[in-house]
Amino acid sequence: MPDVTSQLIADPVEDPATAAPRAERLADLDERVTRCIACPRLVGWREEVARVRRAAFRDQQYWGRPVPGFGPPDAAIAIVGLAPAAHGGNRTGRMFTGDRSGDVLYRALYDVGLASQPEARHLGDGLTLHRTRITAPVRCAPPANKPTPAERDTCRHWLARELGLLRPTLRVIVVLGAFGWQALMPVLRDTAWQLPRPRPKFGHNAHAELPAADGGAPLHLLGCYHVSQQNTFTGKLTPEMLRSVLDRAKELAGFR
Numbered sequence: 001m002p003d004v005t006s007q008l009i010a011d012p013v014e015d016p017a018t019a020a021p022r023a024e025r026l027a028d029l030d031e032r033v034t035r036c037i038a039c040p041r042l043v044g045w046r047e048e049v050a051r052v053r054r055a056a057f058r059d060q061q062y063w064g065r066p067v068p069g070f071g072p073p074d075a076a077i078a079i080v081g082l083a084p085a086a087h088g089g090n091r092t093g094r095m096f097t098g099d100r101s102g103d104v105l106y107r108a109l110y111d112v113g114l115a116s117q118p119e120a121r122h123l124g125d126g127l128t129l130h131r132t133r134i135t136a137p138v139r140c141a142p143p144a145n146k147p148t149p150a151e152r153d154t155c156r157h158w159l160a161r162e163l164g165l166l167r168p169t170l171r172v173i174v175v176l177g178a179f180g181w182q183a184l185m186p187v188l189r190d191t192a193w194q195l196p197r198p199r200p201k202f203g204h205n206a207h208a209e210l211p212a213a214d215g216g217a218p219l220h221l222l223g224c225y226h227v228s229q230q231n232t233f234t235g236k237l238t239p240e241m242l243r244s245v246l247d248r249a250k251e252l253a254g255f256r
């Protein structure tokens with residue numbers, strides 16, 4: 001068990017490997033995720049950021065806890081990033097909400113009809129997603145956006161259970177960046193799908209169709225450059241490129 005205490009969580013979850021599989025509904029899973037303290041370094045960092053705060057947000061109460069996935073339980077498309085941003089999801093409590101990466105992502109989701117509004121500012125801003133769920137392999141903001149392999153492996157149980165609960169409707173996963181792509185592979189294998197050999201490689205517009213291991217529908221994997229400022233400010237990822245991947249995801253998922 002982790003040797004760590006949280007200043008924000010009164011009823012902590014210490015072991016995702018046993019807590020995640022016991023969640024029978026997505027809402028239950030989301031609630032459990034927000035109480036996780038399995039990674040001492042990340043618990044310390046997320047709460048330190050929430051305590052010190054960025055000057056522009058000094059008057060705000062930071063979330064400072066793990067960030068659950070966002071979107072309905074009948075999602076046909078999942079979007080998998082890396083981890084919450086220190087002053088984005090770690091501040092607002094919702095994936096990609098309140099930061100520049102989210103500005104780009106939600107604008108594109110709105111443009112292709114997958115989000116109800118083009119902006120994500122805070123919990124309770126009215127934003128909803130249409131048959132789309134946004135999630136990540138690591139649920140706590142890591143220093144320098146770099147989780148360790150041990151943190152990634154500890155957190156994967158949350159994602160595995162989330163994809164398992166979405167399994168009946170899930171048809172496409174859009175993966176933002178190489179970290180998410182690599183982290184996702186063992187999760188997919190352990191959930192419901194077969195991994196081709198050699199394993200599909202990440203790239204922008206990469207596409208792989210994974211046969212089901214449980215007799216259900218196959219899964220389409222689509223690669224997309226991450227919506228980080230590093231990519232969007234330099235033009236490596238343009239709004240048109242992002243919309244194009246999302247349109248393809250809709251097509252593969254059978255949206256009309």
Ligand code: SF4
Pocket residue numbers: 016033036037038039042043066138139140151154155156
């Ligand atoms: S990164 Fe994941 S496993 Fe680690 S403390 Fe956060 S929610 Fe728990």
